[in-house]
Amino acid sequence: MRNLISAVSGGLFGLGLLISGMTDTAKVQGWLDLFGDWDPTLAFVLGGAILPMLLAWRIAPRRKVSVTGVAFPTMPRKVIDGRLLAGSALFGAGWALAGFCPGPALASITWGGLGGLTLLLAMIGGMIVSSLAGKRRLAAA
Amino acid sequence: MSLSSIPADWIFGLAGGLVIGLSAAVLLLGNARILGASGILGSVVEGSEPDTTTERLWFLGALVGAPAIAVVIFGAPQTHVSGNLPLLVIAGLMVGLGTRLANGCTSGHGVCGMSRFSTRSIVSTLVYLAAGFAVMAVARHILGVL
Secondary structure, three states, X not given: XXXXXXXXXXXXXXXXHHHXXXXXXXXXXXXXXXXXXXXXXXXXXXXXXXXXXXXXXXXXXXXXXXXXXXXXXXXXXXXXXXXXXXHHHHHHHHHHHHOXXXXXXXXXXXXXXXXXXXHHHHHHHHHHHHHHHHHHHHHHO | OOOOHHHHHHHHHHHHHHHHHHHHHHHHHHHOOOOOHHHHXXXXXXXXXXXXXXXXXXXXXXXXXXXXXXXXXXXXXXXOOOOOHHHHHHHHHHHHHHHHHOOOOHHHHHHHHHHHOOHHHHHHHHHHHHHHHHHHHHHHHHOOOO
């Protein structure tokens, strides 16, 4: 059941990214290009995506557990640390340079050509670097 | 882009956005999981939380498979991905490292976190947007590399 729900969610996510135009790096970079030919589409995508989730977060506490009987994730502690700020800034910079964030990079891999594959593999490489750095930090502590 | 194409893009954006939000709601209410693309991919790459690796692989498989089928039927849209491979490697490393440090990306922080008014997610989203705007301004309008 959990696998089925995950697959349905992943499939909808991929189709949503495709329909919204977010697999087109020109649209994403157009959104970030405030000082050029600015493209507001991404605001509609983000706004549209937040609406069902506003509802879901209101339904969740009333049901207490998910359909599969798991407690809902608790609110993260309000820690704004250097890791969050530096990571977010690094992500935003890379997002602008390539026009891909992780979701669309995965969704478009079958038609993104060599460029899309290069970006995705480098992104996975960055995740491995982060994981190794984290293990080192743990070992040093 | 012609003027007449702009509203259609916005409508597709909104419609696609609603489907993205629905997908996140399905995962939350169904499996009590936050839909974060970087977290789901990153945890599979790292091999952390092995008990739930299978369901993440189902998610990732459908995330790649569903749009692939749609593209076979309706044709592939443009990705306009850069032909500058070194630039894509640098950008990819930054996105991969950055999203793992920040524990989230556009889906995890932007959609799931902001919709529950998580302070961390709102701060993260403001920072990655600001960084994106700044880097785009410099790279495209000052350095002329994009």
